[in-house]
Amino acid sequence: MVSMLRARVLVALCATVLLAALPASIARAQSPAEFYKGRTVELYVGYSVGGAYDLYARTIARYLGKHIPGNPTVIVKNMEGGGSLRLANWLFRVAPKDGSVLATIGRGTGFDPILGQTGAQFDGTKFTWIGSANNEVSVCVAWNATSGITKFEDLLTKEMTVGGTSMSSDTDQFGKVLNGVFGTKMKLVSGYPGGSNVVLAMERGEVQGRCGWSWSSIMATHKAWVDEKKMTVLVQLALRQHPELPNVPLIMDLAKTDEQKQILKPIFARQTMGRPYLAPPGIPAERAEVLRKAFMETMADKDFLAEADKTKLEISPVNGAELQKLVADVYATPPDIAKKAAAMLSGK
Secondary structure, X not given: OHHHHHHHHHHHHHHHHHHHHOOHHHHOOOOHHHHHOOXXXXXXXXXXXXXXXXXXXXXXXXXXXXXXXXXXXXXXXXXOOHHHHHHHHHHHHOOOOOOOEEEEOOOOHHHHHHHOOOOOOOOHHHOEEEEEOOOOOEEEEEEOOOOOOOOHHHHHOOOEEEEOOOOOOHHHHHHHHHHHHHOOOEEEEXXXXXXXXXXXXXXXXXXXXXXXXXXXXXXXXXXXXXXXXXXXXXXXEOOOOOOOOOXXXXXXHHOOOHHHHHHHHHHHHHHHHOOEEEEOOOOOHXXXXXXXXXXXXXXXXXXXXXHHHHOOOOOOOEEHHHHHHHHHHHHOOOHHXXXXXXXXXXXO
């Protein structure tokens, strides 16, 4: 009897030790509120400090936590490199898959694998897409003091040097696509660490323009340059026209053939996810839904909207489910069209 009692005590002690060694998520199922309470959520930005992606992220981070059950603290970190490709790869392969890490990457970075971008080590359809702060319209601009370019048609006969951040970023890709589809003469100078650095280079006279600059970013950071006519907006790069730019041509309207439209669509579909937020693949479904709901609630938060309005951040949100579907649709682009688009993105 004594030996049997000792055996039971030993089994109970072993069970206690094993349970203590298990992660909390295995030892007992945690609700989202239990998981996030007292936790710090890291929000990574794939670009340098000071650009529009960084500004959006830091503004959102100030409000997002109060809409997540458990009210975690949300802190912003920067992981620039490769036009946010470095961050996308890290998020897919290394980042914790528990809902404690979020990121914002270039709106087109998630499509890099199907568009032939070297170094992309992920499948964009497998990311957990959380939402986008706006449905974006990007533009090409010319710096009036140095470019000599006053309208889009000038690019067909005159060379304009434009600054870029990396081969996977809008700043590099959009100019290459325009050169490939329409025969424009944009000369790319790449390698700047972020969009804000390209803007400084334009102001210093190192480059003559920028292609792939969000209109919302211009309004937030350099509206005076438009008002003072220091630069000219040449073309809108999106599937739809921005209401504030009624006299600036839309790239889709300039396409003359069905093939041109087919090539342009997978490139500029990314504009629908103008400021995308995402999490690694495979995070618990319940936490993914909580994060998506919290994101959309943040987009409707009156205090957030007041700050966004004050800092001129355009907010026209797109929910995570829509982004997930959009990414899947773009990945379904016919291989021959994707191949031609990829060739243009590479400058061939």
